[in-house]
Amino acid sequence: KNEVEQSPQNLTAQEGEFITINCSYSVGISALHWLQQHPGGGIVSLFMLSSGKKKHGRLIATINIQEKHSSLHITASHPRDSAVYICAVSAPGGNQFYFGTGTSLTVIP
């Protein structure tokens, strides 16, 4: 049983395309996290949100608490966006995390 499901698992896009990665979860949460992991690199937190929408540069994250669903959007994608994007949720109480299996994104020039 996976508490966090992501789709798609793999995604290839042309540079400049608008990209959406989806995340659904089945547990109660205190927050949802979007993480980025470059090949051979560490994991970096992109967003942490508990409601609504957040924007940082070309990245936008939204969450619908009622539907237990979040999306990560990348506008005007660039090859440097190529990475694995991981959705994670923190349980109520805050310090127990559940992770999705990640979405591997490749942006082709």
Place this chain on the structure above:
Amino acid sequence: EAGVVQSPRYKIIEKKQPVAFWCNPISGHNTLYWYLQNLGQGPELLIRYENEEAVDDSQLPKDRFSAERLKGVDSTLKIQPAELGDSAVYLCASSHRGQGFDEQFFGPGTRLTVL
């Protein structure tokens, strides 16, 4: 501010050998996590510490894995003896409570190869 530090970054050992990983969390972070990450998968929790207390070690294979966090700061994760299936990236993370929930910060990981 320094991030989460892990060492070594890479380790290659033969099966049945022991191996140890070290983690220094961000200063002031009470919660420390050890995760295992296989290729193409998300992190899987091995053990979570609150200060020096292991509060969740249900997924730690205790027959061969052990961990400690003396003084509630640095932590070590040990495997003895290592098996071929232990080849993976071992991630350490730490977190602090802010705005009602924790934000995790990850170290670069230790890539273990067991031959």
